[in-house]
Amino acid sequence: MGRVLDKYPLEIVEVVLEVTVPVQTRRLMGAVLKARFSRFPASLSEAQKVAQTDSPAATDEMRSSRLDRAAAGVRSLLATAENVHTWSHACLEHLIRKSMELRPSTLIKKGTACTTTINNKTGSMEAQIGRIRREEFEKAESCKDYLPQYTGPPSWAEEQRMIKAFWRLQFFLELQDAGNKGRLGTCWPGQEVDVLSKSSPDGFYDVPKPYYNFEREQTLTACDFFGAVTSGSITLVEAVHDNAYRLPTIRWIEGTVPRCFCAEPPSFGFNEDIFYQGPENLDRMPMSYLFHHAMSTTDGWLDGCPLTLVFPFQCWRKYGFAIWDDKRMADLGMRDPRGRSIMKKYISYSFRWFSILTEEDLRDVR
Numbered sequence: 001m002g003r004v005l006d007k008y009p010l011e012i013v014e015v016v017l018e019v020t021v022p023v024q025t026r027r028l029m030g031a032v033l034k035a036r037f038s039r040f041p042a043s044l045s046e047a048q049k050v051a052q053t054d055s056p057a058a059t060d061e062m063r064s065s066r067l068d069r070a071a072a073g074v075r076s077l078l079a080t081a082e083n084v085h086t087w088s089h090a091c092l093e094h095l096i097r098k099s100m101e102l103r104p105s106t107l108i109k110k111g112t113a114c115t116t117t118i119n120n121k122t123g124s125m126e127a128q129i130g131r132i133r134r135e136e137f138e139k140a141e142s143c144k145d146y147l148p149q150y151t152g153p154p155s156w157a158e159e160q161r162m163i164k165a166f167w168r169l170q171f172f173l174e175l176q177d178a179g180n181k182g183r184l185g186t187c188w189p190g191q192e193v194d195v196l197s198k199s200s201p202d203g204f205y206d207v208p209k210p211y212y213n214f215e216r217e218q219t220l221t222a223c224d225f226f227g228a229v230t231s232g233s234i235t236l237v238e239a240v241h242d243n244a245y246r247l248p249t250i251r252w253i254e255g256t257v258p259r260c261f262c263a264e265p266p267s268f269g270f271n272e273d274i275f276y277q278g279p280e281n282l283d284r285m286p287m288s289y290l291f292h293h294a295m296s297t298t299d300g301w302l303d304g305c306p307l308t309l310v311f312p313f314q315c316w317r318k319y320g321f322a323i324w325d326d327k328r329m330a331d332l333g334m335r336d337p338r339g340r341s342i343m344k345k346y347i348s349y350s351f352r353w354f355s356i357l358t359e360e361d362l363r364d365v366r
């Protein structure tokens with residue numbers, strides 16, 4: 001097998017990626033492979049759109065390179081893929097553990113906002129309503145009765161979202177490293193290399209509509225975990241710092257039990273995918289993000305639903321809400337378990353979301 005791979009490395013990698021890896025991740029992996037052959041996107045804006053743009057994983061120039069060089073490039077990509085996979089499972093494991101510790105409350109009766117809050121007309125109409133809602137929730141009668149149910153290991157969509165987020169991080173780190181080492185200088189203007197060197201992975205990728213910025217939250221979920229592992233505040237895995245400008249190689253710490261269960265892509269009949277777990281939902285906005293948008297949009301109203309709470313999504317990112325599908329969200333008590341509509345009983349579920357905010361979250365947003 002090894003000899004076959006050494007003889008046809010690029011042909012094999014292209015075919016295997018095509019049939020096994022979802023399209024955006026495949027494009028990011030292709031970009032990483034090309035970067036290892038010093039074939040970089042032609043400009044900063046092209047690099048930012050790399051997951052959106054169709055492009056073959058190998059160029060003719062790579063095909064005409066020496067066979068041992070091509071094989072070494074493909075083998076290094078496979079090693080990275082293995083590492084990205086481990087990072088993804090470790091992050092998912094961490095987020096599952098963290099979300100299982102949640103103890104949300106159930107709303108019994110909303111409180112009444114005091115007259116000072118109601119008469120406080122400063123800020124936009126949305127800010128005023130947000131303050132009133134918040135006080136109604138703060139003074140609400142509630143019961144800490146919900147225990148999150150364990151959904152099981154990550155679903156296919158959850159794992160693939162996480163893997164894509166880590167590939168976004170991997171490609172960004174490699175490109176930034178190439179820029180810092182002067183390897184982009186021949187094809188990019190100096191100003192673009194400067195912009196890249198000052199960029200962060202979450203701000204780097206092109207997002208057409210800021211309100212629908214769920215991919216940024218997914219990338220940040222990966223970045224938060226990356227930061228926590230490399231700073232030593234998460235001890236599920238340990239980073240081996242052999243690669244300052246890429247994702248470092250990690251290994252599970254002895255005693256932790258990794259759940260490296262990789263789900264197969266599910267298939268659903270018409271209208272059966274009530275929890276949005278099918279492959280067509282992978283690159284779409286997760287319903288949890290849409291619920292947050294409806295709950296906190298500063299547009300005021302969305303689809304006839306009134307604004308309830310104005311808190312940034314990052315308050316819930318630390319529990320994996322940018323990644324989870326709706327089955328897990330329902331089992332965590334954050335969405336109605338029946339039916340496709342996420343807006344069912346939205347006041348009750350907004351309260352559940354509110355009830356898990358930490359003191360810092362509440363203090364940071366006043």
Ligand SMILES: [Zn+2]
Pocket residue numbers: 085089159260261262263
């Ligand atoms: Zn897996």
